[in-house]
Amino acid sequence: MKADPKRVLTGEHYLDGDHACAEGALAAGCTFIAGYPITPSTEVVERISERIPTVGGIFIQMEDELASMAAVVGASWSGAKALTVTSGPGFSLMMENIGLACMLEAPCVIINVQRGGPSTGLPTLTGQADMMQVRWGSHGDYEIIALSPNSPQECFFFTIKAFNLSEKYRVPAFVMTDECVGHMTEKVIIPEADKIELFQRRYTKLPPEEYLPFKPGPNLVPEMVKAGDGYRIHATGLTHDEKGYPVMNWEAQEKLVRRLVEKIRKNADDIVEYEEEETDDAEIVLLSYGISSRVAIPAIQKARAEGIKVGVLRLIVVWPFPEKRVYELSKKIKAFVVPEINYGQIVLEVERSVHGECDAILVPHGGGWVHNPEDIYRGIKEAVK
Amino acid sequence: MTEIRISGFGGQGIIRCGYIIGKAASIYDGKSATLTQSFGPEARGSACSAQVVIEKDRVLYPYITVPNILVAMSQEAYTKFESNLEKNGILLIDQDLVKPEKRRDQIKFYSIPATRIAEEMGNKIIANIVMLGFFTAVTKVITKEAGRKAIFGSVPERYIELNLKAFDQGYEFGKKLLSESS
Incomplete structure (x- = not known):
């Protein structure tokens, strides 16, 4: 599937990394962003909040980062391509619901414009110290995908890549940029929409009576439905079976967690890029x-x-x-x-x-x-x- | 490689000026230019600065280290940043706002009453663009065509004509100054 020309600002621009992330998200088809702006990531939501209503989509400024991440998980399950944007302290607050996104296999993208930490640290200055937190910050066993750009041009492309990988593997994908890249302004070439390839989320073709929301499909990834499409589904953070119902025993845990981990590990050759x-x-x-x-x-x-x-x-x-x-x-x-x-x-x-x-x-x-x-x-x- | 620092106080359009230089160099002159800027409380209302690194190929290290060119549009900025200017660097000032304390022999020094010219044109808000035109003529770091093109899309549309005029005034002032001094 190609990007929608309405959403792609084709041409040569002089943009900072944050704004380039915003354009990448729009080009990737992002239709929902919930955020609680925080330095040095504020410019991402600033730009998206202005642009997204003109191309079809919603920006909500939430009450905090817990709610932002929760809204992203919900929006994702309703069929949206969902995004949130944050930095250090906000990233810590998102951890619980990032775990929920992993457990519910909600495709979503999180942009972390890293700053100096720990705690409130250096709001306006750079850091790369959230690289282990992104991997292990939420409790339990899981895998995620994270990319790291070094220029505004890459901020644009890597945000699109993050959306594609996230949709393909139904896993949170992170753009781990930083204050230096986020606030530096350089030339960004945005290609024509038909040069931007987007991965289309796999929705089931099965009738409701046959559909199992957590039954592994290609690459161990289950097919989705949109909440509201008439399928009766149950999605829970509790360990669940293929129907999505809670099952409290080690066998169900083994089957589920193993798949959550293996859908990334077994496909690592497809995902890894250097x-x-x-x-x-x-x-x-x-x-x-x-x-x-x-x-x-x-x-x-x-x-x-x-x-x-x-x-x-x-x-x-x-x-x-x-x-x-x-x-x-x-x-x-x-x-x-x-x-x-x-x-x-x-x-x-x-x-x-x-x-x-x-x-x-x-x-x-x-x-x-x-x-x-x-x-x-x-x-x-x-x-x- | 050319390293440039534009400085003044918050609200003078210092960052905008740096943005237009970077855009002109990278999009219209075919070079690479990276703009960085001071963030945080130190950049609000007091000395404020935009830094541009211009390279023929790719800019690797994004920050300036020892700038070759310093533009100072306030006394405070001049005091804060002058000592960091390269030994044989170029110093540009708004002569009504900056009184240089010491003259370094090796540097090239140029001044323009940018804010006064802008006021005479009816709006001191375009002083940064007068300075930009002056900068373009004196340093030749960007071409005049690129500078003018980069103004489009960088200032509110209804003020484009005014900004282009401001650019031209600064440019002509610089050209005249160079021909008189040579």
Whole structure:
């Protein structure tokens, strides 16, 4: 299915990352956004709240982030492509209902414009310290999908990707951007609508008497119905069977949770996406994501100019993590160098994935600014020692 | 690479000025330009600044480090940011609002009564665009055509004519100044 030309602002624009996310959401067919604006993500909802009524859709400013996320789950089940947007403190408040979205398999997109934390931290300054929270922040076992853009142009495309993946796998998909990318303004090229491919949600063709709302279909993903279409359905956060009714025993738990996890793990090859560069004879591979992957480039260039063989594995999709590729590379290199604006999150996943085959060297930054490329360069130098 | 800081106080259209420079460079001059700006309480009403990094190819590091060009439209902004200007940098000021305290020999220094010109045109709100035209003529960082094109869509439609006139006035003032000094 192609994007609707009415919703796509085709042309060359000079936009900040937040506004580019908004345009991406509209192009992706987002028809519902509930939010409680918070710095530095406010500009996303500011733009959508102006634009969405003109293209068909609803923006609701909610009373808080708990309600925002709850409204998104409900809207998703009613057939909407639903979105919410937040930053650190709001993200924490959304965790409970993000778990509900996972359990109800409600396709939805959450944009987190990360800022410095913990707590209220640095409202107007950048951070990348919610990367583990996005994966594990709600209780229980589940999988999610998360992408991380490093420019306004990518904010546009990755928001569309997030909607597509979310619809395909019926799972919350996250755009983990940050204040630096959200507030930087650059050229954004928005293509023609017919160049934007959208994944269409799979609705059942079965009659109501045969339909089971949680019976796995293709890729372990059940087919949906829209609330209000005449199907009597039950959706609950309690462990449930294929009918959606609560079942309180380990067998039902095993069947359900296993599928929630496997629908992502077994399809990881389809979901995982990264950019790889000069890894063939690399000694060192710089693994990064979001803004850190971009400010690392001058450091990589400087190291290469000195003859150090530095490859790049830049994550587009951070979760699920490309553990297979990281393991393959680990067998032929000395170390991964991992710059991130936190004190060690994705580097832990790298350590886990290399199984002791090579080093994983963190180049941390506490937040509030991006790395000085010199610090990353020093990390590379340390790695070749 | 060119690093630019536009500074003044909140409400003068400083960010807008930076936005138009970035848009002109990246969309109409075929370069890459990244605009960042000061957020938070420090940017409300007091010294305020927009930063633009312009590159032939892709801008990698999005922030300015040592700006090559400083535009100062308030005394406070001048005081705060002047010392950070590159040794051989270019300094542009609104001469009625900024009294330079010390003259650095190596820098290139240009001044224009941008706010006065805007007032004479009937609205001091366009002082930033007068400065933009002046900036364009003096620094040649963006082309005149790109600057004018970038004004469309960046200011309210009913004020486009006024803004284009303001741009041209600033541009001509700059051109004249250059020809007199050469």
